[in-house]
Amino acid sequence: MRFIEVWALISLTYWVLMLADTLRARQWMLKLPASDPGKTDSEQPIVSVIIAAKEEEASIADTVKHLLNQSYPRVEIIAVNDRSKDATGRKLDELRRWSEGKRDIPIPLRIIHITSLPSGWLGKNHALYQGYLQARGSYLLFTDADIRFEPDTIRDAVQYMQQQHADHLTLAPRMISRGFWLKAFVQFFFFTFSLYVRPWRANDDFQHKHGMGVGAFNMLTRHAYERIGTHRAIALRPDDDLQLGMLVKQARLRQRLAAGTDHIAVEWYPSLREAVRGLEKNMFSGFGYRISVALLGAVGLLGLFLFPVIGMLTLGGWTAWAFGLSAVLLETVYFLLIRSILGQSGREILVFPATACLMCWVVLRSVWLTLRQGGIYWRGTFYSLKELKRMKQASS
Known part of the structure; x- marks a missing residue:
């Protein structure tokens, strides 16, 4: 032959x-559902949203404003300016002062400015870890500096995690791709990535080898994050989001991956x-x-x-x-x-x-x-x- x-x-x-x-x-390809509006807010945990930003002056303000507009009442935002040489740090400081002067924005915004990177760390991982060190929430949401959040995203995510008794929830965002060829390439990448990783296995509670994490939205309980060793365990991994999900599974914690196309969006790259x-x-x-x-x-x-x-x-x-x-x-x-x-x-x-x-x-x-x-x-x-x-x- x-x-x-x-x-x-x-x-x-x-x-x-x-x-x-x-x-x-x-059966394991899930979608984040809308939450029950009758759920009382007083029962809800604090969610610490941690953002790492390096040279993100074009997008960071919009991302933070979307988060400040969340309907979930018990949120704190910690934005980490990771050695940016552009106007990222200045824009964050201006946003903090602006939000503090608004009575209709009860969500506190804290800014951390990092000026140097210690050895043994990738910049983003170090920035997220520094945000965690100052976080008060029992839920931690790690996200990127260019994500667009719908107002009910955090509310829906918290209620879904509680209903599922999940330790980790990660969402696949709606991908904004401008132009036919960029969209074709992005879709091909995610297609081949899905065949290689098979992300839906994250929702199989009977296997503990294959996990999933998406940088746009990784929400964990504080207990789960500390149990897997925090970002210190993946300090030099460029694929930190995926590795975070792998560690959750290997620790035999409960993980959920869902399509969040109605909740979050990102323009991954502006051109092919x-x-x-x-x-x-x-x-x-x-x-x-x-x-x-x-x-x-x-x-x-x-x-x-x-x-x-x-x-x-x-x-x-x-x-x-x-x-x-x-x-x-x-x-x-x-x-x-x-x-x-x-x-x-x-x-x-x-x-x-x-x-x-x-x-x-x-x-x-x-x-x-x-x-x-x-x-x-x-x-x-x-x-x-x-x-x-x-x-x-x-x-x-």
Whole structure:
């Protein structure tokens, strides 16, 4: 049997299994529901919202104002200015003074200014940890500086966590992508990420190996956060949000992942060029900084996402039919996941081959850049590959 025939069978088998797993997992694909407005506020815990901001002058004011407009009454906001060289710190100080002068805004806003980064820490992780040290809440919400919150988001999240007896709730936001090609690339990234990580497993209470965390919204009980070792346990992980969720699961705590497309939104990247450049910085970390695993991932991208289309169009006989069926199954899984997780139509699948090639390029370039530099540049700070690997081993 020729290699191409073997690969046709491998591809078909893979997509059959992925479809079966996706259909089975639909019971775990949840959406954050609206809360019961009759719930009395006096019974509710304090929620400490902690934001890390570095060079976020364009978005930080809007994010904080959305949080100051929350309907949940027992909130405190701690915004951490992480060594910003732009106007982020000044805008935060102005917001604090403005909010203190408004009687209709009962939510306290505290600002922390960080001027130096100690060794052994990634900037964002250190900033979030510093926010935790000053937080009073029994619930901690870690979020990014460019998230748009609907007014009832925290209220709905707290009530849902209480109903589910959850220690950790993470939400998938509505992704704002401007332009067809950026939207196609972003959706392809989340599609392949979902197949690789299978985020819905976070809602399976009978497994404790695979967890999930989304930087836009990670809400934990204080007890859970301290039990997993806080951000100190993932001090040098660029994928801190995902690793936070993994630690929750490994600690046998109760986790919930839900679609929050009606509650939070984020513009992940403003352009396709920025998306590619951003992913190049930390894509290698997703493969554990292992060259063999990253190369296998690149081969998998081409073999499982691109070859079925090429084989269907160029080959004959049963191999063409096998690749064609693989392509149909691929499209089915794509639509199911994109609509369930991101709430999008999925029409961008029309340029699937192009986005597959671009993602393969990003993976290979991320490996090359990291090895050439001997590490990564993250938010203006360099972290050596040796240091990153050491921290990964310590946290695994």
